[in-house]
Amino acid sequence: MTLHSLNLTGAAARFLGGIAGATMIAGLASAPAFGLEIKSSDVHPPDYPTVAAVDYMGELLDKWTNGRLTVNIFHSMQLGGEKEALEQVQLGALEMTRVSVGVVGPIVADFNAFNLPYFFRSREHMFNVVDGEIGEELLQKLAEGGLIGLGYMDAGSRSFYNTVHPVRTVEDLKGLKLRVMQNDIFVEMVNALGGNGLPIAYNELIPAMQTGVVDGAENNPPSYESGKHYEIAGFYSLTEHLMVPEILVFSKTVWDTLTPVDQQLIRNASVLAIQKERELWKAREQKSLDALAAAGIEVITDIDKGPFIEATAPVREKYGSDFADILKRAEAVGG
Ligand code: GTR
Numbered sequence: 001m002t003l004h005s006l007n008l009t010g011a012a013a014r015f016l017g018g019i020a021g022a023t024m025i026a027g028l029a030s031a032p033a034f035g036l037e038i039k040s041s042d043v044h045p046p047d048y049p050t051v052a053a054v055d056y057m058g059e060l061l062d063k064w065t066n067g068r069l070t071v072n073i074f075h076s077m078q079l080g081g082e083k084e085a086l087e088q089v090q091l092g093a094l095e096m097t098r099v100s101v102g103v104v105g106p107i108v109a110d111f112n113a114f115n116l117p118y119f120f121r122s123r124e125h126m127f128n129v130v131d132g133e134i135g136e137e138l139l140q141k142l143a144e145g146g147l148i149g150l151g152y153m154d155a156g157s158r159s160f161y162n163t164v165h166p167v168r169t170v171e172d173l174k175g176l177k178l179r180v181m182q183n184d185i186f187v188e189m190v191n192a193l194g195g196n197g198l199p200i201a202y203n204e205l206i207p208a209m210q211t212g213v214v215d216g217a218e219n220n221p222p223s224y225e226s227g228k229h230y231e232i233a234g235f236y237s238l239t240e241h242l243m244v245p246e247i248l249v250f251s252k253t254v255w256d257t258l259t260p261v262d263q264q265l266i267r268n269a270s271v272l273a274i275q276k277e278r279e280l281w282k283a284r285e286q287k288s289l290d291a292l293a294a295a296g297i298e299v300i301t302d303i304d305k306g307p308f309i310e311a312t313a314p315v316r317e318k319y320g321s322d323f324a325d326i327l328k329r330a331e332a333v334g335g
Helices: 018-028 051-064 084-093 109-116 125-131 131-146 184-190 200-208 221-226 260-294 306-312 314-333
Strands: 037-040 071-075 096-100 147-153 158-162 175-179 196-201 216-219 237-242 247-252
Touching: 018 071, 037 051, 051 071, 051 096, 051 147, 051 260, 071 260, 084 147, 084 247, 109 125, 109 131, 109 184, 109 314, 125 131, 131 147, 147 260, 158 221, 175 184, 175 200, 184 196, 184 314, 200 216, 216 237, 216 306, 221 260, 247 260, 306 314
Parallel strands: 037 071, 037 096, 175 196, 175 216
Antiparallel strands: 096 247, 147 247, 158 216, 158 237
């Protein structure tokens, strides 16, 4: 039996598990191959679930290969924003990065299916889609963009915050200049809600809010809290308009130089890291909400989402026609 004859497909099969797999990996991991320090970037701080998970991935690789494969994380925006990080990974200057699927849409348009407002019905639905056939197909498509997709992490739901006033209704968003991730779909989403969407890199958001270039932004509780955005924009409303997963991607240029065994070791470690991130995520969300409450931020939760869903329908319709098949299949997925 060879690694190839196993014909691994599907998200679950990315992990070469079981006794046969473990034995094979243990045996082959000692085969001669050069060492590699996998440099990886993340905009978040060290204790954030995505960073902690990639750190764990490094520990596993280090242990499995006696230090031949290691991970060095450039966290806290040390390498700038996510668009730049992706470019570096495409070029092979950086081996790996963990970014939001939000910035992957401009590289492989089908990812915008996951970037549509109010598309996923629930977290369970989102995970069933990304861990199933559709998610796997999209990971494969990343090769066209010079990337190897290792899998999806949890990022909860994104909600609006601003410096001006509490948002309870769609009308409250009218005229607000709101920062979004660098992807037109999000600009159109904010515009459809009556605001003014501005695509700005994550590492430029704080100065943009401080100088009034924008009145606010949108993100999940852990980013809003850990990024200290709440210190500037104290009105946070749980509109939960997006459920965009995180994604871990590897440079195809570098990947193609690796032995099949090292590729499989990296895949195995990433599957366990992703699992860890998802476990850490839930607790982190609550921790962030508690920290916000302790800081005196009143999170607005009593929001009637109906009008928000209705106002963003044109965005789903417009983009939906580009990948109608994916949307139809995703809608049929349970959860
Ligand atoms: C966070 C996400 C980051 C980044 C950021 C943003 O939730 O974890 O990868 O995309 O949002 O808004 O740019």
